Structure formats: C-alpha cells, structure tokens
C-alpha cells in the first residue's frame with residue numbers, strides 16, 4: 001500500500017481472525033475507516049462487533065491479522081508509543097464502564113489526571129471548565145457531577161460515559177451502542193452533538209448502532225458484519241439495497257412503524 | 266497528522282481596536298507546552314487592548330483551543346466575533362457553562378463524621394443480629410423443607426474452604442509442630458524431662474494451635490473471598506436478581522457458607538492436629554530420642570481426649586464466626602470498588618480479632634478442664 005493510501009485510513013484491519021476456544025468469531029476480516037469519516041458497524045447480536053472494537057483498540061489480541069491505526073501497525077508499537085496514540089481516541093463502552101468508586105466529575109477528569117502524571121495535560125482550573133463542558137455536551141446537568149455511578153439511571157450512565165469518551169477531544173471515537181437505552185429525544189440530541197463535533201474538530205468514528213436514525217444521519221459509510229466477515233461497506237443506500245437475509249430483515253420497515261403511520265393518517 | 270497546520274494569528278491595528286485573525290488548526294488538547302506558549306504570546310500581542318476576532322480561517326478547533334481563547338477574553342464574548350456557526354458553538358457552550366463547586370464540607374464536619382460513625386456502628390450491630398436471626402430462620406426453614414436446602418452450595422463451600430486448604434494448612438501445622446518441639450526440647454532437656462514433650466506438645470496443638478492456625482488460614486483464604494464475592498454482587502446487581510427469583514443472598518450464600526464452614530473447619534482442625542503432632546513426633550525422635558511407639562503410647566494417657574473435642578468445638582465456633590462476619594461485611598458493602606476493598610479488609614480484621622479474643626477468653630475460662 002502506498003503512503004497516500006495509508007494516510008487516508010485512520011483504521012485499517014487486515015485479515016483479522018478471532019477465536020475463543022474452538023469458536024471462530026472473525027474469519028479473515030477486513031475493514032477500513034477513512035480519516036474524517038464516521039463508519040457505522042451493524043451486525044447481529046453476538047456477531048462480534050464489540051470484540052472487533054476491542055481488537056482495534058488493542059485491548060484484546062487477535063489470533064492473527066494486522067491492525068493499523070493512524071497509519072501505524074499497533075503490533076509494532078512500544079508501550080510508550082501506544083500510550084501516546086491511545087490518547088487520540090475516546091471510547092464509550094457498551095456497559096459504560098465508569099469507575100464505580102469515583103464521582104461523575106472524577107470519572108471525566110480521569111483522562112486529564114492520567115495525562116498529568118506524565119507532565120502533560122491542562123491546569124486544574126482549565127480541567128474543571130473542560131469537565132463541565134463535556135458534561136454539558138453529553139447532556140447531563142452540572143449537579144450530576146457529584147453523583148456516583150450507582151446513583152445514575154441507565155441512560156445517564158451512557159451520557160457520563162460519553163462525556164468521558166469526549167474528555168480529551170479525541171480525533172477518533174469508538175462508540176459501542178451509544179444511544180441504546182436513551183429515549184428518542186436524547187438519542188436525537190446525541191446524533192446532533194456528534195454532527196457538530198465532526199464539523200468543529202474533524203472527527204472520525206467507528207459507531208456500533210442499531211439505530212436507523214443514527215445510521216442515516218451520522219454515518220458516511222456502513223459496514224455489515226455477518227458470519228465473521230465484513231459483508232459489505234457502503235453508504236446507507238448502497239447497503240440497504242444488498243440482497244442478503246440479515247440486511248433485508250434489518251432494513252425492512254418495522255411493523256411498529258407501519259402501524260404507527262396507519263394510526264397517524 | 267495530515268492537517269498539521271499549527272495555530273497562527275495576525276494582528277492589525279484599526280483605529281484604536283485590534284483585528285485578530287486566526288488561522289490553522291487549533292487542536293491544543295494534547296499539545297501541552299505549545300498551549301502555554303501560545304497563550305502567553307497571544308496575551309502579550311494583545312496587550313489587553315480591545316479586539317475584534319476573526320476565526321473564519323480556522324480549520325478546526327477543539328475544546329482546549331476554545332477554552333484558551335475564552336480565557337483570553339476573560340470569560341466574555343469579545344467585542345466582535347466572526348466565525349463559522351459550528352465553531353461558535355464552543356463559545357456558546359462556554360458562555361452558558363455552570364461550574365457548581367464540589368459540595369463543601371461544613372466546619373463541624375468532624376462532628377458529623379463522628380455521628381455518622383456511631384450511627385453506622387449501631388446500625389451494623391443491629392444488622393449483625395438481624396443476620397444471625399435470619400440465619401436461624403433460614404436454617405429452620407431449610408430443615409423443614411429439605412428440598413430447598415442449598416445442598417449444592419453447601420458442598421461447594423466445603424470444597425472451597427476445606428479441600429483446597431489442605432496443602433497449605435498441612436504444611437503450616439507440620440512446621441509449627443517441628444518448631445515447637447525444637448524450642449521446648451531445649452528447656453526440657455535441661456531438667457531431664459524429655460518425655461514431658463508428649464504432654465506439652467499434645468496439649469498445645471490439640472487445644473490451641475490446631476484450631477487457631479486453621480482459623481487464621483481460613484480467614485485469609487475463604488473469609489476474604491466470601492466478603493469480596495458478596496460485595497461484588499452489589500456491583501453487578503446480582504443481589505437484586507436473586508431477590509427477583511425469590512431467593513436471597515442470605516439463603517444462597519450466607520447459609521451454605523455457615524453450614525459448610527461449620528462442617529469443614531472441624532475436619533481441617535483434625536488435619537492440622539494430625540500433622541502438627543506428626544511434625545512434633547519426628548522432631549522428638551531426632552532431637553530427644555523418644556521412639557514413635559513411646560510417643561504414641563504416652564499421648565492418650567498424657568492428653569485426655571476431651572482436649573481434642575475442645576479443639577474441634579473451637580474450630581466449629583471459628584467457622585461460624587468467619588462465615589457470618591464475612592457475609593455481614595459483604596452484604597453491607599456499597600456498589601463501588603472502594604467500598605468492596607474496605608469491607609473485605611474489615612471482614613478479615615474483625616474475624617481475626619474475634620477469633621483471638623474468643624480463644625483467649627475460652628483459654629482463661631477452661632484452664633482446669635482436660636488436664637490429667
């Protein structure tokens with residue numbers, strides 16, 4: 001691959017294979033996400049979306065295959081290099097993964113404080129402002145900052161986790177079902193926040209979601225994960241036209257929507 | 266970075282006010298030193314004059330970049346700001362930002378803390394009694410409905426507390442037997458009372474060392490595990506899930522562990538007694554020249570059986586204490602990792618204290634029982 005091509009991709013996964021015991025989750029999977037692009041990732045539950053994300057973030061080692069982030073292979077990085085590159089992405093875990101012993105404020109401040117240990121990062125007053133800024137962007141009240149994760153509702157956990165993922169203004173976001181568990185109004189707010197952030201900061205993202213709204217509004221391209229492979233990538237129109245059982249079921253108008261429309265008219 | 270256009274600016278004077286034009290990428294979050302330099306230089310260039318800001322040529326700006334400008338503007342929008350609507354969002358957000366302080370501690374917080382501590386202590390004591398009561402209720406209930414007795418959990422508890430402790434406990438008791446005998450042998454030889462080793466060692470091991478060593482090892486191995494595993498069930502809301510299905514932590518975890526320990530610890534005490542005495546016997550032969558036959562012949566005469574039963578009884582009591590204390594602290598933990606740590610430590614410390622306290626109490630009360 002030539003230099004230009006390399007730099008165009010913020011994520012490049014090649015021939016990735018994952019095995020848990022004798023079960024194969026991914027088989028020679030390829031995926032490329034370009035710089036400045038939001039890539040939607042859909043696939044059946046248990047299909048290996050979360051596992052794929054963990055491979056890309058270096059949290060889980062694949063059985064074989066290579067992964068490049070920002071044009072560099074993560075297998076070849078030293079731990080210090082990896083730490084630096086990891087600062088450039090933010091993660092929202094499917095279950096939130098907030099630190100239970102810390103308040104929401106301290107959870108969001110955590111990335112800043114980690115940076116400080118290396119003599120980097122911002123001063124305390126700036127940090128405080130930025131933490132509250134992120135909290136506001138994620139749609140939480142300022143007063144929620146002093147709550148502990150156990151005192152939050154499920155949707156609030158998601159939003160606090162989003163605020164933490166946004167803390168360091170990552171260039172690349174990994175979002176694992178960010179809007180599941182939010183009411184439709186909140187998830188619309190999330191969609192518009194992500195749209196704004198794209199314009200403000202030239203963001204790229206890998207977004208796992210089953211929310212058609214998010215897919216339509218946010219994603220430049222969509223990758224469909226099925227049977228251990230990326231079946232296809234393309235714009236919503238392109239993938240929606242695919243002749244494949246999972247895709248057909250996925251994009252089929254939902255019975256509820258039909259019924260609702262018949263009531264409204 | 267492909268877009269590595271560093272932050273730049275030009276300043277023009279226009280009839281008393283400055284026109285500041287920003288260019289480039291103002292993503293400053295991870296640029297530690299550069300951020301400070303830019304802020305200083307920009308502030309110096311401005312020289313605290315009023316200015317009009319033009320951000321139209323800024324390609325991207327992150328929150329750290331926006332916040333830096335906002336601070337230069339002393340937390341107010343500048344005289345005039347020209348920038349794209351998406352970049353303006355940063356400043357609108359900063360303008361309407363709430364910064365509530367961390368809820369302060371009142372001056373008399375030591376009093377409040379003390380009060381909380383006392384209330385907590387009272388509540389804990391109450392809860393401990395409730396737990397014991399609940400335990401008895403559960404036990405009676407399970408005895409009347411043997412099918413609902415948590416047999417599987419009990420056997421798992423016996424395995425984890427008992428079977429897996431065998432190697433470590435055996436080694437420790439064996440070594441204690443050896444060391445005790447070596448130490449005592451020095452004194453006994455002086456008086457030519459070599460045979461007294463049988464009585465001294467037997468008494469010490471059967472009555473005190475066997476049960477206490479077992480207790481300490483079980484506290485460290487199993488007590489801490491029980492406390493931590495119950496506490497972590499709060500984190501994952503497993504305790505609530507149990508309740509939904511008509512089960513309770515006390516039935517599923519506390520009761521089986523209490524019964525399991527009451528069974529397995531006495532058995533462990535037998536094992537500890539056995540290896541302690543074997544260790545002593547071997548050392549007595551090497552060090553004092555007492556043959557195995559003589560040792561074994563003297564042992565039942567010099568140390569009445571009642572001592573063995575006292576040790577077993579102590580072991581059972583310790584088992585009840587360890588399981589109940591561990592469950593108590595596990596149950597009272599809050600759903601966060603710090604509380605989990607704290608309550609696990611508390612459970613170990615409390616169990617140890619109770620075991621040692623009860624042991625000395627019983628030692629004092631029963632001095633005259635079981636001596637030949």
Ligand SMILES: Nc1ncnc2c1ncn2[C@@H]1O[C@H](COP(=O)(O)OP(=O)(O)OP(=O)(O)O)[C@@H](O)[C@H]1O
Pocket residue numbers: 020025043044045046047048049050051052094
């Ligand atoms: N640590 C693990 N050990 C063994 N198997 C695992 C592990 N993690 C995940 N799996 C398996 O890998 C498969 C993919 O899991 P994954 O969490 O990636 O699914 P997913 O696509 O994210 O599903 P969902 O949409 O439900 O979140 C599942 O079948 C799961 O059982």
Ligand SMILES: [Mg+2]
Pocket residue numbers: 049050051094176
């Ligand atoms: Mg998942």
